[in-house]
């Protein structure tokens with residue numbers, strides 16, 4: 001199936017569903033009443049159409065997570081019980097939009113955890129935009145985050161474009177990278193002004209669940225509690241100022257809350 005969005009010139013955000021894993025509620029919130037229950041934690045990448053070129057925000061999980069999770073995650077495969085179908089990764093999801101990886105010149109990574117960076121090796125032709133602190137941390141992670149980074153995801157001959165702080169991707173204000181550290185030191189979110197009066201804020205893992213951010217409930221997988229709370233305040237400030245719609249990657253109610261590519265999109 002091919003979608004003729006190229007003719008429209010509009011900014012659209014396609015949410016590419018890429019499977020997920022069954023993960024303990026404790027990772028979303030160690031004090032939640034449902035700790036001990038396994039929740040389905042979805043993976044998403046986002047294809048953003050823009051008159052200056054397509055942008056991919058995150059690349060979701062590597063296809064080998066489905067066939068041989070231990071080859072990617074080691075013993076971490078026990079904590080993240082991966083549930084993926086053959087088409088639940090970024091290349092077949094792009095194909096549903098009539099796109100090949102070569103049609104995507106820019107990839108922005110929110111951060112480099114395995115469920116966000118697994119498709120990078122298919123984008124050696126692209127500019128990979130990531131916060132410098134994130135790449136440094138991914139290459140030398142703290143002991144409590146070693147299970148979340150897989151070197152084979154990002155140690156390729158990639159055209160890294162390292163940024164420090166806020167970054168206006170095309171210099172026109174439509175796609176802005178906003179540092180949102182806390183989950184990891186170099187985590188960033190993407191603020192998309194898709195049309196006048198309509199702004200979508202792709203938070204990635206700045207919070208797993210919007211509701212938990214509202215409660216100021218810290219997640220179980222975290223780099224800095226102080227930084228994440230500061231990022232939440234900044235996110236809510238931008239939400240108010242821009243009237244932005246907040247989108248987190250791992251929402252549990254994604255089946256009803258997320259418009260799924262290729263037939264639906266954020267615009």
Ligand SMILES: [Zn+2]
Nearest residue numbers: 111113183205
């Ligand atoms: Zn993460």
